Amino acid sequence: MLANNRLRLLVFLFAPVVLATGVGLSTNARNERVGNAADSKLADGLAAWEQVYSVLTSPRCINCHTATNYPQQGDDRHRHFANIVRGPADRGVPALNCVGCHQEVNAESTGVPGGPDWHLAPLSMRWQDTNDRPLSSAAVCRTVTDKSRNENMDGAALLRHHEAAALVLWAWNPGRRPDGTMRSSPPLSHAEFVDATRRWVDAGIPCPRGR
Amino acid sequence: MATYQLNVNGQSKKVDVDPSTPLLWVLREELKMTGTRYGCGISACGACTVHLAGEATRSCVVPISLVGNRRVTTIEGIAQDPVGRAVQHAWVEKDVVQCGYCQSGQIMSAVALLKETPKPTDANIEESMGGNLCRCATYVRIREAIKRAVEQMT
Numbered sequence A: 001m002l003a004n005n006r007l008r009l010l011v012f013l014f015a016p017v018v019l020a021t022g023v024g025l026s027t028n029a030r031n032e033r034v035g036n037a038a039d040s041k042l043a044d045g046l047a048a049w050e051q052v053y054s055v056l057t058s059p060r061c062i063n064c065h066t067a068t069n070y071p072q073q074g075d076d077r078h079r080h081f082a083n084i085v086r087g088p089a090d091r092g093v094p095a096l097n098c099v100g101c102h103q104e105v106n107a108e109s110t111g112v113p114g115g116p117d118w119h120l121a122p123l124s125m126r127w128q129d130t131n132d133r134p135l136s137s138a139a140v141c142r143t144v145t146d147k148s149r150n151e152n153m154d155g156a157a158l159l160r161h162h163e164a165a166a167l168v169l170w171a172w173n174p175g176r177r178p179d180g181t182m183r184s185s186p187p188l189s190h191a192e193f194v195d196a197t198r199r200w201v202d203a204g205i206p207c208p209r210g211r
Numbered sequence B: 001m002a003t004y005q006l007n008v009n010g011q012s013k014k015v016d017v018d019p020s021t022p023l024l025w026v027l028r029e030e031l032k033m034t035g036t037r038y039g040c041g042i043s044a045c046g047a048c049t050v051h052l053a054g055e056a057t058r059s060c061v062v063p064i065s066l067v068g069n070r071r072v073t074t075i076e077g078i079a080q081d082p083v084g085r086a087v088q089h090a091w092v093e094k095d096v097v098q099c100g101y102c103q104s105g106q107i108m109s110a111v112a113l114l115k116e117t118p119k120p121t122d123a124n125i126e127e128s129m130g131g132n133l134c135r136c137a138t139y140v141r142i143r144e145a146i147k148r149a150v151e152q153m154t
Helices: A002-056 A137-145 A155-164 A166-170 A190-202 B023-030 B075-080 B082-093 B103-116 B122-129 B139-153
Strands: B002-008 B011-017 B049-052 B055-058
Touching (some): B011 B023, B023 B049, B082 B103
Antiparallel strands (some): B002 B011
């Protein structure tokens, strides 16, 4: 009888502790799983961003995202010939506007690339420094995701931009050079680029740390 | 080959050419309008400048298939325009021309500049005319003539 009472007392005293510990362990495990899932999503988002970055800094894209008063051209990203300047609206200057050579589509017989409303990206969307060196992954990411600089685009809008903007699409249909050879395309296919953008957006458009 | 109906200096012109033919060659070879000059063939010198729907355009790199129904204005037709007339008068008054080879392109660019910027600064002139090369280096007189045209128009 005495033994039974002691047993009841022990159960009475320790059951809440055991229960609480069990609940605690269960919550911690769930939190850990949630944390792991979040970490995994963030890691995937950051990895996806690096893929996006590899495209944005390819010549077909970054040549018109300069920090200077002129566009670049070629895979060696040299200054655009013929003294072309940015102009007040990023479309050249009177008598020397971008569309004075660049038509709505590529001119395959003369080797001049073309697309709708051919123009430079605004200086707010520069992805290079003034010495024509590409900015870091973190810096480009901050620029691209800053709604005060990117025409107020959120993640969904950035995805749409990468999916369908005419001058973005041009990068995968860059046409022939004047010597008849094909221009190079970005390192990913457009489908891969969109997929990477989608994963980055789904992860909340995370940016790498650093300068 | 394909047939294209062009509007050149207000006149309808029909040509039957390969779609890849640059507008410059259609003007010079098919329409025998040789005022527009071949310089470099890669849009680097400006000698071939014409206006497409009012936009100064390098005709050596624009295939005829991309011209569409845009109005083509060449040096032969620029005097129909008051700004064009003022620029041509100023060119004569300032005796701009030396050998003259590039000058039709220079005038077409100057007209395009003044139509968008009626009172250009020196910087405007340098930027807008910076794509038109002159091996005789008539640049100083070109700038003076543009300023003279501005005076004539005000």
